[in-house]
Amino acid sequence: MPDNFSSSPADGTHTFDDFHSNLALTDGLLGSLDWNRTTIANASTPSFIANPNGVMRLTTAGASADGEALHLVVDDVTLGGGDGIIIRCRVRLVTTLTGNNFRIGLTDSVTVTEPVVGIWIDSDAGLLSFDVASANGDVSKAVTGVSTLTSGTTMVLAQWYDIELRLSDTNTNGGPETIQCYVDGEFGGEISAAAGDPSLLGSAETMEHKIVHWDDGAGAAQVFEIDYYEVYIPRV
Amino acid sequence: MTSSFPTSPVDGTHIFDDFQANAAVTDGLVGNLNWEMHTIANASTPSWIAGPNGIMRVTTAATADGDGEAFTLHPDGLVLAGTNQVFRCRVRYPVEIASNNFRIGFSASVTATEPTVGIWINSDGGLLSFDVASTNGDKTKAVTGVPTLTSGTTMVVATWHDLELQMSGTNANGGPSDIKCFVDGYPAGEITGALLGSAETMEFSIVHWQDSGGADAMAFDIDYYEAYLPRN
Numbered sequence: 001m002p003d004n005f006s007s008s009p010a011d012g013t014h015t016f017d018d019f020h021s022n023l024a025l026t027d028g029l030l031g032s033l034d035w036n037r038t039t040i041a042n043a044s045t046p047s048f049i050a051n052p053n054g055v056m057r058l059t060t061a062g063a064s065a066d067g068e069a070l071h072l073v074v075d076d077v078t079l080g081g082g083d084g085i086i087i088r089c090r091v092r093l094v095t096t097l098t099g100n101n102f103r104i105g106l107t108d109s110v111t112v113t114e115p116v117v118g119i120w121i122d123s124d125a126g127l128l129s130f131d132v133a134s135a136n137g138d139v140s141k142a143v144t145g146v147s148t149l150t151s152g153t154t155m156v157l158a159q160w161y162d163i164e165l166r167l168s169d170t171n172t173n174g175g176p177e178t179i180q181c182y183v184d185g186e187f188g189g190e191i192s193a194a195a196g197d198p199s200l201l202g203s204a205e206t207m208e209h210k211i212v213h214w215d216d217g218a219g220a221a222q223v224f225e226i227d228y229y230e231v232y233i234p235r236v
Numbered sequence: 237m238t239s240s241f242p243t244s245p246v247d248g249t250h251i252f253d254d255f256q257a258n259a260a261v262t263d264g265l266v267g268n269l270n271w272e273m274h275t276i277a278n279a280s281t282p283s284w285i286a287g288p289n290g291i292m293r294v295t296t297a298a299t300a301d302g303d304g305e306a307f308t309l310h311p312d313g314l315v316l317a318g319t320n321q322v323f324r325c326r327v328r329y330p331v332e333i334a335s336n337n338f339r340i341g342f343s344a345s346v347t348a349t350e351p352t353v354g355i356w357i358n359s360d361g362g363l364l365s366f367d368v369a370s371t372n373g374d375k376t377k378a379v380t381g382v383p384t385l386t387s388g389t390t391m392v393v394a395t396w397h398d399l400e401l402q403m404s405g406t407n408a409n410g411g412p413s414d415i416k417c418f419v420d421g422y423p424a425g426e427i428t429g430a431l432l433g434s435a436e437t438m439e440f441s442i443v444h445w446q447d448s449g450g451a452d453a454m455a456f457d458i459d460y461y462e463a464y465l466p467r468n
Contacts, residue, residue: 008239009254009460010324010398013289019360028260033268036258076286206286209256233288 005086005232012201012234015072015209019226020054031229033209035070038110040214044068051114055226057094060215060222066216069110070116075206077106077121077233081170081177084234087119088164089211095127097157099217102224105165105205106231107133109167112214117205119179121163125217126155131167132234136200143181143188144189160227169193174203241322241464244396248466251309251440256290256459267292269440271307274346274351276289276445280305291459293330296446298453304445306346312343315357316411317434318401318468323355323443324400326459333362333393335448338456341401342438345371348445353436355415357399362391364424366401367419372431373407379417380420380422 005014021032023059025046028036037043042061046068047082049055060066079085093100101124103109103219107118122129145152147195148161155161162184169177169192177199178192215222241250253269260266261282263273273282278297282305285291296301323341337348341356351369358365364379381388384397391397398420405413409431421425442461446454 006240007243007250008241009252009289009462010326011239013254013256015254015256028258028265033269034258034260034265072258073256073284073290076284076290077256078286078288080288204286235289 010016010235012232013109016052016228016230018228019048019056019183023048030070033072035072036056036071036074038071040065040069042066044213047109049225055225055227057225058213060213062219062221064216064219065112065214067112067212070211071110072209073169074208075108076134077207077209078203078205078232079106079167079201080203080236081174082234082236083168084232085167086164086230086232088162089121089229090160090162092158092160092225093126093155094158094223094225096220096222097155097215098123099129099215100222101216102124103210103212104229105210107210108207109212112216118207119165119167119201120210121165123155127153128155128163128183128188130179132179132190132199132201134201134205135174136202139191139197139199141181141191143183143191145181145218146186148184148186151206171200172199173200175201175205246467249280250464251367252460253377254290255284255292255306255458260283269309271309274306274308275290276304276306276348278303280444285457286365289459291457293455293457294322294444295453295455298451300446300451301318301449302348302445304311304348304443307442308346309438309440312437313343314440315430315436315467316342318406319404319412320466320468321403321412322400322464323462324398325461326396326398327466328396328457329362329391329393330455330457331393332454333391335361335446335458336454337361337445337447339441339443340432340461341441343443344438345439345443346441348447353432354438355401355432357401357417359391363389364391364419366415366425366427368370368415368427368430368432370436375430377417377427379419382422382424384418384420384422395452407431411436436445
């Protein structure tokens with residue numbers, strides 16, 4: 001896993017939030033990156049949790065289908081091909097798994113509706129998958145075989161997970177072709193031509209940085225925590 | 237070109253904006269660094285252009301000759317002492333180049349008037365130069381001999397250019413003495429014997445304006461702004 005990226009924008013764009021920031025919860029001022037907020041039904045409550053490394057908690061309002069989308073660079077992120085694009089985060093589901101869902105990565109949706117364009121990590125009540133969606137076609141892959149997940153597939157309540165997508169190669173639409181997923185450093189699956197289903201994302205399809213969390217359970221307030229969000233896009 | 241800098245403030249101050257930010261265009265909230273905005277005559281419109289690496293577009297108001305916008309940080313709080321500072325940016329004129337002007341770097345001016353203190357890269361309708369201004373005296377140098385520029389001197393419309401200034405040495409007033417300019421990685425000229433003093437104050441600045449003689453919406457794109465100031 002590449003742990004370090006170039007420190008200069010001359011080499012690539014390194015976007016990250018470690019959630020060590022002031023306590024503003026306002027739309028356009030959340031976290032170190034000043035995330036925009038879009039409410040899904042009823043607004044969630046962001047808060048910051050004591051920790052050496054900065055943790056943001058999102059707590060849903062208490063009804064099914066409530067949630068919050070945090071986003072940056074609206075409709076202005078595109079991905080060309082080549083190697084070296086990384087999307088990663090560290091997350092946990094704090095109080096319940098059932099009905100506690102998230103999508104994290106680059107997408108064009110600020111609702112619970114699945115994005116029509118994007119590359120993201122998906123949790124359906126802790127059951128992990130990763131997806132690429134495009135006007136050219138969608139591919140979804142379940143995470144499997146990770147020793148730190150229940151049955152190799154599902155997050156354990158209250159446990160932190162490091163989740164990473166590594167993008168490489170170039171497809172016929174100019175976007176990334178191969179997407180490998182790692183959970184806690186272990187290989188969790190691959191979307192690729194070699195695996196029979198390459199990513200079809202086009203180089204002109206627009207997305208944005210995104211953290212979407214929502215509740216589709218019995219209506220209890222769902223609690224989700226994110227330790228960091230990080231994306232590196234080399235300048236090619 | 238040294239691409240990467242130390243990541244710790246123990247070693248120096250690394251300021252950069254890659255313009256991968258929320259969509260705010262409010263004074264004090266523009267870009268990742270929350271740039272302040274200063275209108276020159278009639279306000280320009282900042283916007284965000286789709287791309288992998290973040291681009292801010294600044295378009296003049298199309299109201300009158302001289303319209304533009306200055307983006308600044310740390311007003312009157314920046315001084316340069318000693319040596320080995322680096323400033324660089326990646327810029328483009330997407331549509332038209334004549335009368336489309338910028339100054340980017342460190343300066344004490346938020347207008348189209350030439351700064352009285354500062355170190356910056358200057359574009360006069362795409363014709364590039366670099367300057368150092370000080371109460372002790374000014375120096376300017378035209379960019380020459382760059383194969384990616386028209387006639388070695390002038391930006392090409394709709395083409396990205398990487399611009400860089402590397403400072404070295406220490407002059408008798410405590411500031412940097414020599415300034416080398418690079419364009420797209422090519423040596424483009426050098427100022428020696430700069431007179432900037434170590435107590436002369438500036439700010440991080442991006443200034444864009446048009447002087448077409450009338451109303452004109454002129455666009456300018458900036459991909460990143462970066463400065464490294466070692467702890468000397």
